[in-house]
Amino acid sequence: MQYRFITILFTIVLFSCQSQEKELPFYNTPDFTPIFLNNEKDIDRKITHEINDFSFLDQHNQQITQKDIEGKIHVANFIFTSCGSICPVMTNHMKIIDQEFSDDQEVAILSYSVTPWIDNVEVLQEYTEKQQIQSKNWHFLTGDKSEIYQLARQSYFAEEDLGFTKDSTDFLHTEHVILVDADKRIRGIYNGTIKLDMRQLAKDIEALKAEKKKNIFG
Template identity: 65%
Template sequence: MKNFSLFLLLFISISSCEKPKLTLPFYNTPDFSPIFIDKEERVADVITHHIGDFEMKNQNNQSISKSTIQNKIHIANFIFTSCGSICPVMTENMKIVHHQFEDDNSVNILSFSVTPWIDNVEVLKEYTEKNNIKSDNWHFLTGKKSEIYSLARTSYFAEEDLGFTKDSTEFLHTEHVILVDQKQRIRGIYNGTLRLEMKQLIQDINALQEEQTQFF
């Protein structure tokens, strides 16, 4: 019995020393081929894609840039306030995520307008008030069309099958929601028109937060 107890303690000790593993995949390319890596120390050698620099205005006329979301998890989607099809559905579904993390400053939502020539700061403010969105962690962003479209296609791979190969002048309209980790690496893609996928997104955000406690 004594030997068994010693063996059990040794097993528990070895198990507790095992390094935690990353659970969500990474994405390097517009085709969203998942890359699974089990150890954080290997990530830098394999994952080369990160969200690029940007600076835009939110609904409160505040400047929001990459530094705003540095070391934070963020979720990105692309909408326009006059959209009568998927955008209202996406905004309602994003509220599921918003309500889960609205008091958590480590999680931000970025909703980029794809018609920034219409959706100025005042229009975005009216949109958030109409939709009863008051959180300081959910930013509706406007800026130069070229910057938004380039960011959407080359950084977030927002049009999954097209990526950055699509003509930059073509209208950007997508239901995709992108999950980005604390180091600006893409970790998930979801259909923003499906409530079930927003629940999966919440689970994945929790997984990233768990990673943060283990690795950062």
């Protein structure tokens, strides 16, 4: 009788945990239409968009490429150090993610400068020191303007469909924060000026980590 009760209790707890697992959508297009799939074959066949290859320098003068996020969940946003409006708020709110995942080798943060002709390595280093950012997983990136803008708009859909057709002569300024899974597929979009959104982002990162573990171990 006691064994049966324990078995029933375990089943209830297991079902409860499973029911609380969050399934994150995939995003294939710049209008961010959510696509919900949980079959690996369907995902491989239907989800064709992923973040393109890149190569930029971070605040430590280290070259950061797609190889550095291979197999990692990463978060991307677009800022510039001389911004006096939304960027300081976004950087401050991103610290919520940094504090939670600073020692987590499965998670990376990429903050791309949209004024790379101003934000060279030295400027980014000064900025991160002023912001007291010391995490090895948070990279502030600079490089060729057209490459950053193309990656932002064509890969990350940084300005949604409104920015998809713009070229590098149109200034990029967005509050969007993008969540990308370990296979470089977009899984979430958030408003970096809203603290509540960043807390939701932290939860969604945990959901992706659980999804990744489930895919590995079955």
